[in-house]
Amino acid sequence: MKFLGELDDVSLGRTQRCNRRLTDPNRLQAIRDTGLLDTPREETFDRLARLAAELLDVPLTIMSLVDADKQFFKADFGLPSPFRETRTLPIDASLCRYTLEGDPIISSNALNDPFLKFHPSTGPWGIVAIIVLPLINPDGHVLGTFCCIEPKVREWTPRDLKVMRELTTSIMTEINLRNQIQKLKTEQNLRETFVAALTHDLRTPLTASKLSVQLLGRRHADLPSVQTSVARVSASLDRAERMIQNLLDASRIKAGKRVALDLGECDLHAITTQALEELAAVYTERFVLKAEGVFKMKADPLGLRRIVENLASNAAKYGAPGTPIEVLLAQSGNRVTLQVRNQGTPIAEHEQQTIFEPFHRTRSASESAEKGWGLGLPLVRGLAEAHGGSATVTSSAEDGTCFTIILPLEATSREPHATLADFARIEAKEFTGFRS
Template sequence: MKFLGDLDEASLARTQRCNRRLVEPSRLQAIRDTGLMDTPQEEAFDRLARLAAQLLDVPLTIMSLVDADRQFFKADFGLPSPFRETRQLPIDASLCRYTLEGEPIISSNAPADPFLKFHPSTGPWGIVALIVLPLINPDGHVLGTFCCIQPKVREWTSRDLTVMRELTASIMTEINLRNQIQKLKTEQNLRDTFVAALTHDLRTPLTAAKMSVQVLGRRHADLPSVQSSVARVSGSLDRAERMIQNLLDASRIQAGQRVALEMGECDFHAVIAQTLDELAAVYPERFVLKAEGMFTMRADPLGLRRIVENLASNAAKYGAPGTPIEVLLERSEHQVVLQVRNQGTPIAADELQTIFEPFHRTRSATESAEKGWGLGLPLVRGLVEAHGGTATVTSSAEEGTCFTVALPLEATSHQRLSA
C-alpha cells in the first residue's frame, strides 16, 4: 500500500518485513485452523472487547484477524458504520498488518508519530492514541490483533498496557483451547476410522484361519497330536479375536460410549470358576477362589468373563511371582462384589488416579517383561459401568493390590435399553 509520505529507514524496513509475513503460507494456514474467519460475533470475544473499553475508558476496541487480503473484525466495542455491517477492511487500508513481525504498535499521538502519521487510515478513523497488540499463537504466527483507539492524545499508563496484554492473553487462551479441542476431535475421528478399518481387515483372515483349522481337526480327528496342535492354534486365534474386540471396545469407551451387552440370567460364580480354570493352564496354581453358593444375577456372561479374565491375568502378570492370587466373591441383598487381590510391588499413589484410563500403563507394567496395550483395565471399568456397577482399586505394601468390582444383581431399565 502507499503511505501518504516518505517513511524513515526503520519504518520502511518494518513494512517490508511485515509484507513478507502477510502472505506466509504457514501463517495463513494457522488462521484457517482457527475457524474464525467470516464467522458471526461471539460473546466469548465481544465480552473481552467490552471489558477493555470499560477498563481503559476508550470508545473503540477491536479484535481482528489479518489474512493476505483483508482484516476481519471478529469482535468489537464501538465499531462505526459501515464497518459494523461489513466487518472487514481491505488489506491495503489495514494498520494492523504491521504487527505481523510480533511487534506492537503503541502511540499516544499518531499524527505526530513518524510511522503512523503517513498511514492513510489514521485520519479517516480518527486515530490519535492507540494500542495494537499482536495475537500470537504457540507456533509464533501472528493471527491478528487486539487494539484500543482513543480519538485524542493520551499518554498510556503501565496499567493500561497491562490490561491490554492480559486481555490479549485471554483471547489467545480461548483460541488455543478451541484449536486443541478441534485437534482432539480430528484425532478421535482418525483413530476411530483406523481402528474400524484395522479390525475389519484383521477379522477376515482370522475367520478364514479358524475355518481351516476346524476342517483340519475334522479330517484328522483320530490323531491326538494333530488335535493338540489344532487346540493350540484355535486358542491363539480366539485370543487374537478377543484382542480385536478389546481394541474396538476401548475405542468406544474413549469416545464416551457404553460397551454393548447381551443381558441374561447367569451364575457369576460359575463364570469365575470356568475363567480361572482356563487361566490356570497359563498360570498354574496361582488362583484361590473363595465363594460359596449360587450367585445368580442378570448380566452379560461374556462381559463378566472379560472382567474376571483381565483382572486375574493382570494380577498374575504383575504380582509377585509364585504368590497366590485371591479371588473373593460376596453377595448382599442388591449387589455382588468381586475382589481380586495380589501381593507384590504396590501401585504408586499418583498412578491409582489414572489406572483405568485407556492406554495407561503403570511404571511397574512398563518396566516388566510383560507386553500390553494398556486396554485391560479401561475395558474392565467400561464393562462394569455398562452393567451399572463400579470398579475401584487400592494398593499398599502391607495389603497388596486389590481391585474391587461391585455389580447390581439386576440391571436398570436404562442399561437394558442401552444393551
C-alpha cells in the same frame, strides 16, 4: 498501500517486512484453522472487547483477523457503521497488518508518530491514542490483533498495557483451546476409522484360517498329532481375535464412549467360578473364591467374565509367585462387589491414578517378563462403567493390591449410536487381557 507522506527508514523497513508476511501461506492456513474467519459474532470474544473498553475507559476496542485481502472484525465494542455491519476492512486500509512481524503498535499521539501520522486510516478513524497487540499462535504466526483506540491524546499507563496484554492472552487461550479440541476430534475420527478398517481386514484372514483348521481337524480326527497341532493353531487364532477385541474396545474407551453390552439374566458366582477354573489350568491352583449363594444379575455375562479374567490373570502374572489370590463376591442392597486381592510389590501411589488409562503399564509391569499392551485394566473399568458401576484399586506393602469392582444388580444399556467400529465388533469373542 500508499502512505500520505514519506516514511523514515525504520517505518519503511517495518512495512516491507510485514507485507512479506501478509501472504505467507502458512500464516493464512493458521487463520483458517481457527475456524473464525467470516463467522458470526460470538459472545466469548465480544465479552473481552467490552471488558477492555470498560477497564481502560475507551470508546472503541476491536479483535481482528488479518487475512491476505481484508481485515475481519470478529469482535468489537463501539465499532461505527458501516464497519459494524460489514465487519470487514480492505487490507490496503488496514493498520493492523503492520503487526505481522509480532511487534505491537503503541502510541499516545498518532498525529506525532513518524509512522502512524502518514497512515491513511488514522484521520478518518479518529485514531489518536492506540494500542494494537498481535494475536500470535504457538507456531509464531500472527493471526490478527486486539486493539483499543482513544480519539484524544492519552499516556498509556503500565496498568493499561497489562490489561490489554492479559486480555490478548485470554483471546489466544480460547483460540488455542478450540484448535486443540478440533485436532482431537480429527484424531479421534482417524483412529476409529483406522481401528475399524484394521480389525475388519484382520478378521477376514483369521476367519478363513479358523475354518481351514477346523476342516483339517475333522479330516484327520483319528490322528492325535494332527489334533494337537489343530488345537494349538486354533488357540493362537482365538488369541489373535481376542487382541482385536481389545483394540476395538480400547478405541471406544479412549474416545470417551461406553463399551457395548449384551444384557441378560446371569449369575456372577457361576461366571466367576467357571473363569477361575479355566485360569487355574494356566496359573495352577492359586485362586481362592470366597462367596456364598448365587448373585443373580441383569448384566452382560461376557463382560463380567472379561472383568474376572483380566483381574485374576493380572494378579497371577504380577503378584508374588506361589501366593494365594483371593476373589471375593459380596452383595449389599442392589449392588454387588467383586474384589481380587494379591500379595507382592505394591503399585506406586502415582501409578494408581493412571493405571486404568489405555496403553498405560506400571513400571513393574513394563520391567517384568510379562508382555502386554496396557489394555486389560482400561477395559475392566470401561466394562464396569458401561454397567453403571465403578473400578478402583488400593495397594500397599502391608495389605497387598486389591482391585474393587462395584456393579448394580440391574444394568441399563446406555449405548450411543452405532459407529463403524461397533459393526466391526459384532464378530468378536471374549478375550483374556493384559495388565496395564
